[in-house]
Amino acid sequence: MDEITLLKELRADRAAMSARAEEAARARLMAEITGPAAAPRRGTRGRRLVFGALAGTAAVTTAVLVVPALGPEPLRDYANAAMRIERGNGTWRVEIKDAYADPGEFGRAFAKVGLDIDLRIVPVSPRRERRVIQVMMKEGRGSVPEGRTNSFSVSDCPADRPECPLTMTVSGDAESMRWQVWLGREARPGERYADGSPGLGREPVPGLRLIGRSVRDATALLRERGLKTAFHIDEFQPDGSGTAYEVDPSWRPSGGRRVTDAWPFSSDTVTLLVSSRPGDPKPVPGADLFGD
């Protein structure tokens, strides 16, 4: 077997890009595409690309473009000191001067034009501040015509200033959908991160390998660094399906069990994931739940 054949086998079993990562990358691209800097060279408005379809109540972090409903519609504007909302050709464009200001103010403004968008500022792990970490479409307020699609795009905060001007584009049957947008802010010491989840693919503590260690060793290493431990249990199947869930904070697995994943819980706590065994506790009500 020659060296190229051997090389082709090295790491050949890497997992594919996760749906979540793909949707997040697509959302970033679409925010760039629909942003003001990407205006077409000429003022043409042709048929727009149907990029994807959103349906049901699945949580999504994505942005799509849709076919405009009918012909041009009258603009419906709303503006106050904090934001501006414009509607044209079946698309809403929202410009917020500072998303870190009073999110309740934005909800009232959205309601005035018939949109249901819940913008939440949530504490996140380092490096994710000032980024939109999740866009969810909740259950609709009415029925969506068969075959219609909806789209939502939103930009991250620019890095060069403390405030966060935000641009959202919503189209399709936006009035019949309920949207929830999570924007990250710096967490306070000990404050739980809203973006903790398995599958980050990297160790949570630089220079410290936790994944694969015993629970005993991992918790000892974290303790040496002044870090506490929280536990999640996974019920993942070999094909990747299944769930991982949060358990009562007082529960501790036996020291010999293996850590299968780890991620930051807060500035002073790391979540360790262990695979389920008979007798393990079930999820606590309202717990984090990841997966299918």
Next chain:
Amino acid sequence: MTAVDAELIEAGDGEIIRSSLDEPERFAVLFDRYARQVHRYVSRRLGTQLADDIVGETFLIAFRRRETYDPARTLARPWLYGIATTLMARHRRSEERFLRALQRTGTDPLPEPMAETVVRRVAAGAQERTLAGALARLPRGDRDVLLLVAWADLSYGETAQALDIPLGTVRSRLHRARRRLREALGGADPTREEN
């Protein structure tokens, strides 16, 4: 599921990029076509987390630079891999550290995200470990050429285009890289023809 405008299904990449100058949203078709394969390549070199970031950056940069793309080139794959390779360069030390760790311990330090798969990691065999060490010692330019050919399945011409180097340079770097790998593996027949 992604629905694509019918008239764009058969369009070449060059046509897609050209039309995106007037209708920017058409650029998204390239993401559908190539994001996963670029991610797979970057993930093999740097792991999933960095691959997630680099793939996102790659398509943002490509979109911003689309006016510079030669529409006569019907395949954008080399162009996209070239952008990704440039972004990966800043992580060269991490990549070499991962490879040396694989050589030293037999365990690949590039973790899989749990949501995707449950894999029982089998310790890497002696040849894999040797290969990892040899890869770590290659000059970055040689490693880029070698892995674009071996892992991204780019042709020599596409690799030259991706890295913006002459075809002859691709051949010489590949020859040198393969010789070093062979020497590390115990010196297989150096006169054997390349495939």
